Amino acid sequence: MADRLAGVRHLLPRMSAKFVVGLILVGAITLFGLIGPQFTVDPLDSSFKGLLPPGGEHPLGTTKLGYDVLAQLATGTRGSLYVGLLGGLVALVLAIGFGIMAGYFGDWLDEILTVFTNIMLVIPGLPLVMILAAYVQSAEGLGDFARSSTLVALILGITGWSGSAIVLRAQARSLRTREYVAAARVAGEKGLRIIAVEILPNLVPLIAAQLIWGVMAAVLGEAGLSYLGLGPTGSVTLGTMLNDAQTGQAVGAGAWWWFVPPGLLIALLGTGLSLVNFAIDEIVNPKLRAAPEAARQQRKATKAGKGVASGGSFA
Template identity: 55%
Template sequence: MPSPTPGNQPDVAQATEQLAAEEARTGGTRRRSAWRLMLPTLTPWLAIGLFLILAIALFGTIGPFLVGDPSVIRDIGLTGPSSEHLLGTTQTGQDVLAQLAWATRGSLQIGLLVGVLATILSAAFGIYGAYLGGLADEGFSLLSNVFLVIPGLPLVIVIAAFVPREARGWWTIAIVLAITSWAGSARVLRAQTLSVRSRDYVAASRVAGERSWRVITVEILPNLLPVIASQFVFAVIAGILSEAGLSFIGLGSSNSATLGTMLFYAQNGFALSLGAWWWFVPPGLMIALFGMGLSLVNFSIDEVIDPKLKNVRLHRKRAKRIRRLEEAARS
């Protein structure tokens, strides 16, 4: 193979300069759109996370209409997966696939409600208190510190234990979890609001006589949307995992199906010792996959909050492209 001459070798330095110029030009185009700055770049991890969330959400939304009644008892207890029962049956002959579909819907409802309520509480105590300042801020901060000092899981267990069993529905568990999980997010939003409140455009709006709610919603809140979105995703993950833990120890929702109640009944039915893996593996795997999808989305939102994370990824991508140019030059 003849050695390459300098005349036909690619100019790596020139290609690198062109690559940098192209990135600068496209980066300038992106900077002209404020909306694009609020959206994370579609990376493979983000695509996988969105796919997992969408697939599980569709299964929990549409699946209950396609499967049978999960409470029907049959005389074929603990049968493995078959063409008639794709995920087998429980100890009392109930179809595991039907239970999984309804349980996924219940867990998604709890996670969504916990995320919404916890985000609203953290925004109310963190953003509004920091904007008002003075005694209001001190009072809200004191309340947040009290909830942060109290251990979360024991507090949830105590509150859930005092709720009557007949009134322990999925919405009750969601409210209990939301009340005990907003304080940390409120502290983060308070620190961010104190930073944004001192900026010139916020001061100009206050001097112009704008109402407090308008200054918060128009001037302050848009700057906090990535942080709020990240906290919402984290609250959904924490809500689903906390509910599964409560249900596993018998303090979860007693009149609705969730992934945690499936694991609870599988434990009481000695599924592990009997080798009935199809009873406890699907709900556990569903929780793991949904948590993985939300975590991947949360990591992508972190790149919007902290541009340094995005710059590190872009520098690695650029370095790989430069290495490929150098390898092409040596070949």
């Protein structure tokens, strides 16, 4: 195993504090979303007393309508992660399709795909998503699907790929000129196979970073949409919880246990994903790894009285 990993070790993140903390945060929240709902009461059971503060049978209290907040939080986390993952994946597939194809094949295909990517890039994201969501959800013949989190994820995915596509295009353009790509062409490999077998594996860190970024954007996008009332009203997510809390005037009622937990969870998930992303960025750009190390050594030297900048006869 160690032997097999040797060649791809430079593609794996280093075990830095950032990476470990991020991984623990994301792992814990994912676990909570996956298995939490098994151990809580039905999140849509409104038979409890409304606005109970935390404690007793309801560790996180109840909402105005008498839902258990912990149960809603667990199911909401699952819902938000589903939207995030699906939205992120859709965005990634589109980004790979547009970015890497444009970067590798070049010429007129590049021109067309890049123009389209740039148009998507300059359209302001949230207004487009709002219009699209409002339009699709009011469309007839969709039934339950119109109010589902799957539809919201798809909308977030197809509006959020352009930034990643630009990054991947630039990298694919650079890899295209490598001699091993030319060697694969001389060997007789077809274009799409060269992309899949010779280029994509070397883009794994970058693609992982784009996926994490996409997941984060979709989670936050869903929260924003839900808060505006355009979210998946048919299911429970962290965003719909916040929307309920807002329409139920939780702040006015002093029911902090209603809006703080979902808000905190979104913030922690975003933090965790960002930290993992930073760790992956260090693989893509080794300079990020070297610079903090150099700064640390300089500080150490200054402390030990060997500094150049401060102390000494030149200061």
